[in-house]
Amino acid sequence: MPAEGATLGLIINPVAGMGGSVGLKGTDGEDVLREAWRRGARPAAEDRARGAVLRLSDSATPLRVLTGSGESGEDVARTAGLDVEVVHRSAPGPTTSADTRAAAEIMAARSVDLLLFVGGDGTARDVLSAVGDGVPVLGVPAGVKMHSAVFGTSPRNAGHLAALFLAGSPAARLREAEVMDLDEAAFRGDRLSARLYGYARSPYERHLSQNAKAGSGMSSEASLDLAARQVAAGMRPGRLYILGPGTTTRRVAHALGLSSTLLGVDAVVDGEFVGVDLDEQGILEAMQGRETWIVVGVLGGQGSLFGRGNQQISAEVIRRAGRDRIIVVSSLEKLIALETASLHVDTGDAEVDAMLAGFVRIETGPNRSTLFKVEA
């Protein structure tokens, strides 16, 4: 946990969010950016960055900020009166994702206590590709697409959380958070393709017990582990279990003594892998002649069940397994934190989406479950 003399990396993607204001579904790539400018979009990321940085300059913790030149961080940080060191200068012209990656790499090499970036899923992906799980990462929401789970709920809340974390507060803890992104080119053609790119270590604010009456139950980590063990213990001989991507299903694999692929889909029979990192075809082949159960977690900050981040588990796979053979595992905290009170399915097949809609049971802890609404 950081404390005295903390170092913050600050990366602003100055064009983040521009596409959204003029009806584009993202702002990734130079062509799209040009189109956004042509349609009259103006940068808004700096405003959102200011909201977050304001909270940091309020904080009593002495802070050193490593950032990019000008609009990629320096301007906002200096205006806020922070101690600034420019570690990356972008070439003249619009900032590119290469700038984001280059700056993030330097910050990771300098072991910043926290890398705060201002942008959307595209920026999150660039940051992740540069730093992996090397340094903690937190997003200030400013993009068009925000399926990743690394963002604060608002710029100011992100700033508040960053300040807590940098001050070493026990209220700020790290967890693994999904970095997801839609393929914008496909999205603009009204065809979706979303991927789970990986997990960043990201701070979140936990509620400390402030009085006897509130009490604190089992931590969500422990509950989730026990739920995963229960799922593993409930597996029956001869059945095929398809483990979707993510850290939640990885817990199920661990409970079986297996190490699953984090971003891929694996298949288990009788406690052993019969396939790892399978594509749709691989899954369908493994299903031949076997009763099949699908085990998935909830992906991303917007609560995707199928279709985003786990497309390998296709509509056909779901149809053949059947709705009653889907096991969903998630912490209650994650469900509560979702932006909407429902989970989303987008399998590309309207019939399967309709079959999945309604209430689904979610295992939230040992002998604990909840019913959660699923919408197509």
Added chain:
Amino acid sequence: MSIEPKEYQAPVWHEPVIHQMGAAGRRGVLFNRVEKEVEAAVEPAESLIPDGVRRRSRPALPELSEPEVLYHYLRLSQQTLGMMGISLFGTCTMKYNPAVNEAIAWRPEITEVHPLQHEDTLQGTLEIVHRMDLILREVSGMDQFVFQAGGGAEAAYVNCAVTRGYHAARGELEQRDEIITTIQTHPSSAATAAAAGFKVVTLMLDENGYPSLDALKAAVSNRTAGLMVNNPDDMGVYNPEMKEWVRIVHEAGGLAFHDSANFNGIIGKLRPREIGFDACMFMLHKTFGAPKSGVGGPAVGAYGCSAELAPFLPSPLVAFDGSRYHLDYDRPQSIGKIREFWGNVPVVVKAYAWSLAMGAEGMAQVSDLSVLANNYMEKGLLAIRGVTRSHPEATSPRLEMTRYSLQTLKEETGVDIHDVQNRMTDFGIDAPWTSHEPWLIPEPFTPEAGEMWGREALDSWIAVLKKVSDEAYSNPEHVKAAPHRQAVHRLKPGATDDPATRAMTWRAHQRKTAR
């Protein structure tokens, strides 16, 4: 009413832990040595203790004189950070406990009796218990009450044990292993169901602030053992579809339990049995005017049920044959004991005295005043900058309490609910209650006005929150550094969440801080 909040000043004693006070050999009372004749007749005291459990070294007890002890606890009582100010502690239903009821409960007819006395010498006490049972039957529509449970959670556990007994008697216990509850029902329902071996299915809230009928329909099955639910719930939201809920659960073969802990907003207005519930639970130490005494008792969770479930109730039951009261142990289907004897009788006596003083009309007035006071507060509180209500668009009624959020205040000023709690105590307001875990609404607080606080107190509470909100917008650092006028400054957060640092005993504290 315009009230200018005045800051209060708590006494600051810097009082040490009692183990750090006194001196070796100091005593409060010196006892004479036991006379030789007595010792010879009884043998030395040590010999009464079996070898296996006898201490090898003397206990490290504090050594103080009697006045030192009295002053110490008097000072501590002044440092409790609460229960001295205006206390609108949501879901706790804080109310005044009349001194006369205390005096009655301290009479020797109560304090000098023992549950193992012969029934013939306990007729008066049994009469009080039986009459309280009759009052609660009238209030709830149930057919039989039992007072054995030492609190609300234990009464919830009684329900789980009765549910088990009921399904076992029908040969369905193995199949019916699920209890349904809601995310805004008190967590003790889920916890006791789990403790009794059930799987717990928790329903989330819909836009209206309560779970939808569709969610319930998706949850019930031939595995459903029962439903355990608060209504109004822990946010004061009343689910108007509850009759249909009970019907659906019954249709699936389950039992329906109304956790009536939040009864202050409906007492005298509706009876759980008439909605269809098979059982309910009242907390005599809150709704019925006996002292809440902090969390931990002594308390009574009065559990009542239908005639159909009564055979499963814990034993003994207090029964009346028209001329004589007796303790009925002859109940073959009983779940047995939940707790020793027949409950905390002094608490039953206080609740009985309160009920007689209130009468049926007085009880009905309790819910009128509680709901009126809460809605009065809502008008005042929602006019304060940075304060919003949970489910702002919901039309479902809020009865005796309302869940608010300071998320807007936090977004705009960086001041959170804990800062506000701390600052409010500087003005003689007991820190408002937030919410049970997990928080569904960010930065929550939940005042419950109840029937006994006058309008002046409610106006003061509102005025203090208004003042703290103004401070948050003009001088947030001052609020974040609060409290400024309390017996101790803000506690460092986190220590009590960490098993490595929290300690329940002095010895554990020494062990954990030595490292």
